[in-house]
Amino acid sequence: xxxxxxxxxxxxxxxxxxxxxxxxxxxxxxxxxxxxxxxxxxxxxxxxxxxxxxxxxxxxxxxxxxxxxxxxxxxxxxxxxxxxxxxxxxxxxxxxxxxxxxxxxxxxxxxxxxxxxxxxxxxxxxxxxxxxxxxxxxxxxxxxxxxxxxxxxxxxxxxxxxxxxxxxxxxxxxxxxxxxxxxxxxxxxxxxxxxxxxxxxxxxxxxxxxxxxxxxxxxxxxxxxxxxxxxxxxxxxxxxxxxxxxxxxxxxxxxxxxxxxxxxxxxxxxxxxxxxxxxxxxxxxxxxxxxxxxxxxxxxxxxxxxxxxxxxxxxxxxxxxxxxxxxxxxxxxxxxxxxxxxxxxxxxxxxxxxxxxxxxxxxxxxxxxxxxxxxxxxx
Numbered sequence: 047x048x049x050x051x052x053x054x055x056x057x058x059x060x061x062x063x064x065x066x067x068x069x070x071x072x073x074x075x076x077x078x079x080x081x082x083x084x085x086x087x088x089x090x091x092x093x094x095x096x097x098x099x100x101x102x103x104x105x106x107x108x109x110x111x112x113x114x115x116x117x118x119x120x121x122x123x124x125x126x127x128x129x130x131x132x133x134x135x136x137x138x139x140x141x142x143x144x145x146x147x148x149x150x151x152x153x154x155x156x157x158x159x160x161x162x163x164x165x166x167x168x169x170x171x172x173x174x175x176x177x178x179x180x181x182x183x184x185x186x187x188x189x190x191x192x193x194x195x196x197x198x199x200x201x202x203x204x205x206x207x208x209x210x211x212x213x214x215x216x217x218x219x220x221x222x223x224x225x226x227x228x229x230x231x232x233x234x235x236x237x238x239x240x241x242x243x244x245x246x247x248x249x250x251x252x253x254x255x256x257x258x259x260x261x262x263x264x265x266x267x268x269x270x271x272x273x274x275x276x277x278x279x280x281x282x283x284x285x286x287x288x289x290x291x292x293x294x295x296x297x298x299x300x301x302x303x304x305x306x307x308x309x310x311x312x313x314x315x316x317x318x319x320x321x322x323x324x325x326x327x328x329x330x331x332x333x334x335x336x337x338x339x340x341x342x343x344x345x346x347x348x349x350x351x352x353x354x355x356x357x358x359x360x361x362x363x364x365x366x367x368x369x370x371x372x373x374x375x376x377x378x379x380x381x382x383x384x385x386x387x388x389x390x391x392x393x394x395x396x397x398x399x400x401x402x403x404x405x406x407x408x409x410x411x412x413x414x415x416x417x418x419x420x421x422x423x424x425x
Contacts, residue, residue, distance in 0.1 A: 114161040114194040120144050124162035124317070128308055131319035136281030137249075138232050143315035147189070153211060154312030156228035157186060160209045163224060163308075164190060169197045171205035176213045176356070176370035183211075200373050203389040212275070214296040216353050216374040218387045218397040219305035221322060227290045229311040232318070234278040234288040254286050257329065265334050277336075280327045281320060289326075294338045295354040299398045300326040338399045343367040348378035352386075 112118065120142075127141035146154040164170060170190045174183035178200040186209060187198045199205050202215040209226045219225060235245040238256045248254065257278055264271055275291040279300065289297060290309055300307060300320055307320040320326060330336040344351045346366045353369045360366060369375035377384055387395040 111193050114164050115147075115189065116144065116158065116161050120158070121162040124158050127317045128159065128162070128319060131308070131317050132306070132321050134285075135321055135324050136285030136287040136318060138316045138318045140315055141317055143312045146312065148185075150313040151230060152182060153186060153209070153228045155310035155314075155317070156209045156211070156226050156312070157189070158312060159226045159308050159310035159317065160186075160190065160207060161194065163207055163226070164194045164196055166195060168194075168206045169199050169204055170194075171199050171202065171208045173208065173210040173213055173215065173371075175211055176354075177372050179372070202373055212291045212293075213354075213370060214292055214299045214398075216369070216371040216386055216398075218390060218395050219303065220390060221304040223305045224308060225305055226308045226310060227292070229288070229290045229309045229316075230313070231276070232288060232309075232311045232314050232316040234276065234286050237276075237278075249285060252284065257286065261329060261331070265331070270337065271330065271334055278329050280329060282324055283327075286329075287318065287320075287326075293354055294328075294336070295398060297326075297328050297336070298338070298396075300324075302326075302396075341367070345369045345375060345378075348375050349382055350375070350378050353378075 114121065116124075123141055127139045131137065131139045143155065144158060146157055148154060148157075160170070170187060172178065172183040172187045172190075174180040177183060190196055191198045202208065202217045202219070206222060207224050207226065208215065208219075209228070211228045214225065233242065233245050235248055235254075235257060236242075238260045239245055239248075248256070261271055261273075261278075264273065273294070275293055276288050277294050277297050279287050279289055279297060281287045288309075289300060302323050302325065303320070304322055306322055309318045309320075311317070328336040339354065341351070341355050343355075345353065345355055345368050347368055350369055353371060353374065355367050356370045358366050358368055369378070374386075385393070386397050387393060
């Protein structure tokens with residue numbers, strides 16, 4: 047009499063003529079190895095017997111992993127989404143965000159975009175709020191170097207792909223570079239309406255009246271548009287875009303840039319982009335123009351007055367004003383007169399707010415990213 051399968055078993059299942067457990071395990075192991083899975087050496091590395099085994103296998107980073115960590119299907123999907131985003135500047139393109147070896151919200155979207163774009167000839171740089179040496183930046187750079195066998199660098203001018211959180215480098219990027227930005231919140235309209243369905247309809251109809259009302263209320267309350275980061279911008283005259291939590295100082299760098307910007311959100315599974323030489327205009331009123339941050343003191347390390355600066359506190363409780371971009375600050379310490387476009391064949395490249403003298407103190411930037419004197423209300 048044939049034994050019936052359990053009720054939860056799939057249709058057509060039967061316990062008849064089942065192979066022995068050892069034989070089945072042997073077949074599974076054989077299939078796994080033939081499909082390019084972990085070999086015996088890889089299995090031994092995954093199950094070490096001693097600390098010495100761990101040390102011996104520490105440099106075999108790619109054992110058991112696909113190139114650049116992600117499987118090829120995932121990388122193709124991310125690249126297709128990126129191409130679609132480039133074709134429609136500022137438009138949010140959905141993709142199937144995969145699980146990564148870190149929690150959502152810590153750069154999973156940026157890692158997927160970077161790993162999908164990296165190739166053996168690339169040089170990779172990671173910035174975490176201006177620093178190359180934070181734990182998050184160092185670990186992401188190590189993951190890329192281990193699984194993709196690429197060179198890592200802290201020099202902006204040497205990198206072909208740069209992944210960043212909350213900053214755009216101070217040195218001018220050229221047309222051979224890609225900047226991948228980590229994005230926590232993709233839709234700028236979420237500031238004024240939490241409904242994603244309603245906001246997608248607004249994007250479809252280019253109906254951004256609610257955002258304009260919110261900015262007007264901001265002016266009524268503060269006397270100016272007081273948005274510290276995630277300043278809303280209009281891309282190519284069509285889509286309202288969230289430029290990620292970069293400071294206002296970096297917003298003018300998006301306009302007519304030589305490089306490609308890719309914005310990737312792993313938690314929200316969205317990718318959008320700003321292609322080279324695209325018009326990017328921050329929202330502002332005729333009598334209340336867009337303004338960048340104001341700084342009263344130069345950097346204590348390099349003396350720069352034309353960089354974005356932050357305040358740090360020493361162990362002695364002393365507060366110091368320093369450049370946020372640590373890599374460029376070190377270069378300025380060695381050469382105080384170093385220009386932001388020192389590595390390019392041409393001079394006078396506009397990159398961010400034009401600064402110096404009165405312009406540095408005012409922090410006013412018009413729609414074209416050109417600094418001017420701010421005497422209060424603009425005429």
